[in-house]
Amino acid sequence: MxxxxxxxxxxxxxxxxxxxxxxxxxxxxxxxxxxxxxxxxxxxxxxxxxxxxxxxxxxxxxxxxxxxxxxxxxxxxxxxxxxxxxxxxxxxxxxxxxxxxxxxxxxxxxxxxxxxxxGSGVLGSSVCMDKEMSKRIWREAGLPVVPWRTLISGRDDPESPALAEAVFKDLGTPLFVKPANAGSSVGVSKVKNAAELTEAIRTAWRHDKKALVEKAISGREIECSVMGYEAPWAFPPGEVIPAGNHGFYDYDAKYVDPDGALLSVPADLEEDTAKGIRSIAVQAYRTVEAGGLARVDFLLDTVSGEIFINEINTLPGMTRISLFPRMTAAEGLGFTDMLERLIQGALEQASYRDGLSYDH
Ligand SMILES: Nc1ncnc2c1ncn2[C@@H]1O[C@H](COP(=O)(O)OP(=O)(O)O)[C@@H](O)[C@H]1O
Ligand SMILES: [Mg+2]
Structure with missing residues (x-):
């Protein structure tokens, strides 16, 4: 008790x-x-x-x-x-x-x-919250991330034709624009031209002073639950299949439209692909020092077959229909037992911190 x-x-x-x-x-x-x-x-x-x-x-x-x-x-x-x-x-x-x-x-x-x-500690939580910082760490570790450019409010000019030309040239069309620190698709836009780009950068800057402009990956969205501390474990992935008229997995598809997306567990993947995703998920989790739990989200390019880490969530959704608890349950770790592990982890981490020496 x-x-x-x-x-x-x-x-x-x-x-x-x-x-x-x-x-x-x-x-x-x-x-x-x-x-x-x-x-x-x-x-x-x-x-x-x-x-x-x-x-x-x-x-x-x-x-x-x-x-x-x-x-x-x-x-x-x-x-x-x-x-x-x-x-x-x-x-x-x-x-x-x-x-x-x-x-x-x-x-x-x-x-x-x-x-x-x-869950994750101070460092892991803050690194994972910042989409630019986490991507820099993954890139440095040789993990696959979607090419991007960071635009900072007060430094970059969202109306600059040269900037628009450079990002479309480097990253292609369409592009995704998002705040570095946000979630639930808040402030995320898909853009096809310079005028939309200007508007989308302003939208992203309303939520954070840092915006990311990314190459759009056309394909599937695969998510993977990971748990643990020193020896993290990845569960078999699930898939988000946006439905209806949502151009991508936007806020309405997530929370407003009950038919906005199909959450499929497990994802229908070749065995090797699923294995690869689980292995990258564990490495992604480790390199950003996540702990306890996280959901690592991937974009799978259906044409080239390439896999990219999109983002990591250290406190993923836990609703009745959320993927995190459904993915752990599919592997035999029901919601209640999953919470038991989180509680056990919380107590162990606290006693570890208490056992550290602060004496000189
Ligand atoms: N580079 C990208 N290529 C394709 N789709 C993207 C890309 N970035 C974001 N999206 C779409 O936008 C959604 C929200 O973006 P995401 O980076 O996951 O931010 P959030 O933290 O708000 O969930 C994704 O689930 C996906 O549907
Ligand atoms: Mg997301």
Whole structure:
């Protein structure tokens, strides 16, 4: 039995998704644990929440906002409840996607407070959140990434004809433009000409000062769950098949249109291809120092057969239909057991950190 705090919501474009993920994590948490729900509103304030009524089938956890429910963090001393006393928490499951949850800031806060938490540490989280940094590390390690160029707000001119000419010449047509730090396809555009490029760069810069312009890979989207720390393990991949009128796997295809995409587990792949993807997924995970869990996403060029790592998510979606828990379950690691591993990992990492010497 352990007291497990589930953090959800958060100051992120993926606030809603996090609440849906947290509902299914709560539903699947082994019954011998004691869950403690902490909802984080869109401003970043923490509120202790009642557990939903027994038997509640709600797909999303609410956040009751009330000053009498506020929680805080005390450096060196853990999480403090609304009554001003320390909450007894053995481990935190940060079921938060995107900014202030998946990007290392929350992990830093929890380490300062000396609270055990699941998933990647500060460095792994922040590197994986930044699509440019992760790609630079993978490229340096000789792993396949989609060719790109980084454009920085305040440095690059989005209207420059020379810039447009250079990127279309180097990377081809069409192109994808995306913020370096975002998720859920927020701020991602596919562009075919200079005017669209200008607009797309501005859109991406609304979410981050760094934008990536990438060659568009025409083909399949394959995703691979990886778990563990020193000896990570990749599960057989799944596939996202965008459907309907979505030009790519955009926000609506992900969350709004119920028929926006088909999530297929396992992906229909040749054995060698699946093996190759799993091996690259483990290397990708290791080189960016991910830990606990991550979903490594690939683009498979159907014409050339080339495989590219697209991105890595250190706190992937955990909803009922999400690929991460479905891919682990397909290999025999059900949602509940997968959460057990995350909790075990959180406790082990915390005790490892506690065992380090800070004496001289
Ligand atoms: N270089 C690319 N080639 C083809 N499709 C892409 C490319 N980059 C992004 N996409 C499409 O856009 C979607 C969202 O982009 P992604 O880089 O995964 O960002 P996010 O973190 O928002 O999921 C992808 O799932 C894919 O459908
Ligand atoms: Mg993605």
């Amino acid at each position: 352990a007291r497990i705090a589930i953090l959800y919501g958060g100051r992120s474009g993926e606030h809603e998704v996090s609440r849906t993920s947290a509902a299914s994590v709560l539903r699947n948490l082994a019954p011998h644990h004691e869950p403690i729900l902490i909802g984080i509103d869109r401003n970043g304030t923490w509120y202790l929440q009642d557990l939903p009524e027994a038997g509640s089938e709600s797909e999303s956890l609410d956040i009751r906002i009330d000053d009498g429910l506020r929680c805080s963090i005390l450096p060196g001393s853990g999480i403090i409840g609304p009554d001003g006393r320390k909450l007894a928490v053995d481990a935190v499951l940060p079921i938060l996607h995107g900014s202030y949850g998946e990007d290392g800031t929350m992990q830093g806060l929890l380490e300062i407070a000396r609270v055990a938490y699941a």
